[in-house]
Amino acid sequence: MSLSHPAAFGAYSGTGHANGETKPRQHVLDLDDFLPSEIASVLENTRAMKEVLKRDIKKVPTLRGRVVVTLFYEASTRTRISFEEAGKVLSADVINMGGSGSSVEKGESLLNTGLTLQAMGVDILVVRHPHAGAPNFLARHLPKVSIINAGDGLHAHPTQALLDLFTVQEKLGSLAGLKIVIVGDVLHSRVARSAMWGFAKMGAKVTLCGPGTLLPLDLLRPNGHLPEGHCLASVKVDTSLDRAIEGADVVMALRLQSERQDSGFLPSMREYIRRWQVTESRVASAKPNALVMHPGPMNEGIEISSGLAHGDSSVIEEQVANGVAVRMALLYQVSTVVSQASGRLSIEQ
Amino acid sequence: MTPVSATQTLARIPVRVLFCAATRPYAEYPIAKSGMHQVLMAEHQIMNPDDIRRALVRVAHEILEHNRGIEDLVIVGIQTRGVTLAHRLSRNIEEYEGNRVPVAELDISLYRDDLQHRSRPVIKPTSFPVDIRDKKVVLVDDVLYTGRTIRAAMDAMNDFGRPRQVQLAILLDRGHRELPIRADYIGKNIPTSLEEQVKVRLTEIDGVDEVSILRRED
Numbered sequence: 001m002s003l004s005h006p007a008a009f010g011a012y013s014g015t016g017h018a019n020g021e022t023k024p025r026q027h028v029l030d031l032d033d034f035l036p037s038e039i040a041s042v043l044e045n046t047r048a049m050k051e052v053l054k055r056d057i058k059k060v061p062t063l064r065g066r067v068v069v070t071l072f073y074e075a076s077t078r079t080r081i082s083f084e085e086a087g088k089v090l091s092a093d094v095i096n097m098g099g100s101g102s103s104v105e106k107g108e109s110l111l112n113t114g115l116t117l118q119a120m121g122v123d124i125l126v127v128r129h130p131h132a133g134a135p136n137f138l139a140r141h142l143p144k145v146s147i148i149n150a151g152d153g154l155h156a157h158p159t160q161a162l163l164d165l166f167t168v169q170e171k172l173g174s175l176a177g178l179k180i181v182i183v184g185d186v187l188h189s190r191v192a193r194s195a196m197w198g199f200a201k202m203g204a205k206v207t208l209c210g211p212g213t214l215l216p217l218d219l220l221r222p223n224g225h226l227p228e229g230h231c232l233a234s235v236k237v238d239t240s241l242d243r244a245i246e247g248a249d250v251v252m253a254l255r256l257q258s259e260r261q262d263s264g265f266l267p268s269m270r271e272y273i274r275r276w277q278v279t280e281s282r283v284a285s286a287k288p289n290a291l292v293m294h295p296g297p298m299n300e301g302i303e304i305s306s307g308l309a310h311g312d313s314s315v316i317e318e319q320v321a322n323g324v325a326v327r328m329a330l331l332y333q334v335s336t337v338v339s340q341a342s343g344r345l346s347i348e349q
Numbered sequence: 350m351t352p353v354s355a356t357q358t359l360a361r362i363p364v365r366v367l368f369c370a371a372t373r374p375y376a377e378y379p380i381a382k383s384g385m386h387q388v389l390m391a392e393h394q395i396m397n398p399d400d401i402r403r404a405l406v407r408v409a410h411e412i413l414e415h416n417r418g419i420e421d422l423v424i425v426g427i428q429t430r431g432v433t434l435a436h437r438l439s440r441n442i443e444e445y446e447g448n449r450v451p452v453a454e455l456d457i458s459l460y461r462d463d464l465q466h467r468s469r470p471v472i473k474p475t476s477f478p479v480d481i482r483d484k485k486v487v488l489v490d491d492v493l494y495t496g497r498t499i500r501a502a503m504d505a506m507n508d509f510g511r512p513r514q515v516q517l518a519i520l521l522d523r524g525h526r527e528l529p530i531r532a533d534y535i536g537k538n539i540p541t542s543l544e545e546q547v548k549v550r551l552t553e554i555d556g557v558d559e560v561s562i563l564r565r566e567d
Contacts, residue, residue, distance in 0.1 A: 041471045044471050044472070045471060045472045048456065048458075048459075048472035048473070048474060048475065049472075051474065051476070052459070052475075055508060055509070056508075056509075057508045059508070060459040060460065060505075060508070061459070061504070062458075062459040062460070090459075332459070332472075
């Protein structure tokens with residue numbers, strides 16, 4: 001079964017740069033508008049950033065004088081802290097802003113908050129928002145600011161996807177041809193949506209797995225086709241984890257929120273654990289060197305067994321460590337465009 | 350600058366460049382950006398493989414002479430062609446002295462003061478296999494021009510330790526410094542105008558050893 005419709009995840013065309021030219025990037029909203037070559041250069045820069053993080057003096061002057069604001073309307077530990085660390089290692093001035101304790105509590109709209117920050121001369125705005133499309137909305141209305149999506153609703157989480165790509169590439173050498181199984185609450189997962197785009201664009205074969213109620217409906221419909229050669233045509237859907245995991249190179253478990261049982265998506269948590277928990281015995285039928293991943297925060301004993309989460313095949317801690325380097329690479333990637341957009345410099349060598 | 354028609358432009362290309370177009374991949378075809386117009390450039394070779402080899406032999410000997418051997422010496426190549434040259438110099442020195450001089454690799458993209466002007470280059474690896482604290486460092490790059498790359502390299506190096514002394518070896522000095530920086534070892538001095546471009550090609554990266562000047566044909 002393949003994806004039924006290109007708009008299955010509300011995505012616009014992934015073939016927008018057919019001529020192979022990469023324009024300078026102002027925003028990072030999702031991976032669907034990234035060329036494979038652009039993803040490859042972000043991953044290469046991530047490796048360089050990782051080297052910076054291993055130095056005695058973890059500081060480079062790249063973003064000196066730039067202001068980065070993290071605007072988080074949702075709770076977050078790793079994404080927010082890693083963006084803050086990434087900005088500070090690159091010498092940017094990082095300001096954290098949350099929904100509570102700011103004018104958002106007084107009812108200020110997203111647009112007005114954005115306009116205020118733009119007027120203050122903010123260069124890069126890192127946004128997390130419970131509503132899908134909030135970063136895209138800001139990108140349309142704030143011409144002088146670079147927007148980086150740190151997770152919006154059920155839509156996208158591109159920085160998490162890129163760090164997953166980097167972790168897999170670093171461990172297994174290459175992404176092309178790998179079998180990636182993403183298992184769990186795919187329906188409510190922005191991580192799965194972005195990771196699917198990223199892995200598919202780099203030539204990996206993605207299988208989405210989980211109970212039928214937690215898979216996007218349009219993925220289950222067999223009729224309808226993607227345009228010829230669309231990268232998502234390689235994405236498969238399977239409701240049986242035991243079948244999907246056979247020969248997998250990577251098994252990524254997604255977080256299952258306990259509210260899902262109350263709202264009727266699952267008959268019982270015990271059934272979910274029995275059929276879809278990623279366990280040692282299940283991973284035994286994957287490839288011998290298969291990686292176990294989780295975007296965090298984990299519910300150990302529900303979507304993943306404790307032994308596996310902290311076992312040898314787990315790269316969950318590496319994922320977190322790579323998160324800082326990936327976000328440094330993205331801040332570097334958008335940093336140049338920022339100064340052009342704000343009209344500070346226009347000379348080209 | 351007045352715009353030129355396609356036929357006019359074609360008439361100005363020397364036969365050599367037209368021939369290059371047929372033998373080199375399209376991406377390497379010499380084109381200079383000039384406002385909105387793309388102007389074809391003529392390419393003149395100024396160093397052939399033997400010239401480059403001899404220059405590096407001499408520079409290696411000068412380094413040894415000046416430092417009286419290889420004690421406490423570290424060669425630091427600036428990505429990308431500086432790294433290639435650094436390895437060649439280290440091999441040359443090993444031939445004469447019997448011992449290897451350690452080579453470090455340095456990418457200065459994160460230290461540039463003109464990052465805003467440029468498209469984002471992909472960052473190449475930085476690796477310091479040896480401690481440079483209290484060592485004599487020879488920085489190596491292919492072309493010395495404004496001096497800004499060297500300034501960035503010295504900033505970057507300081508993050509890895511404080512060398513006792515920093516010397517600079519370059520294959521080509523084309524003048525037009527914007528900072529008070531000079532080279533200690535120079536492969537070749539080439540007076541250039543600001544309109545010209547210098548292209549260094551090395552076998553390890555470009556498949557051929559040569560240095561040429563790209564000059565606008567009018």
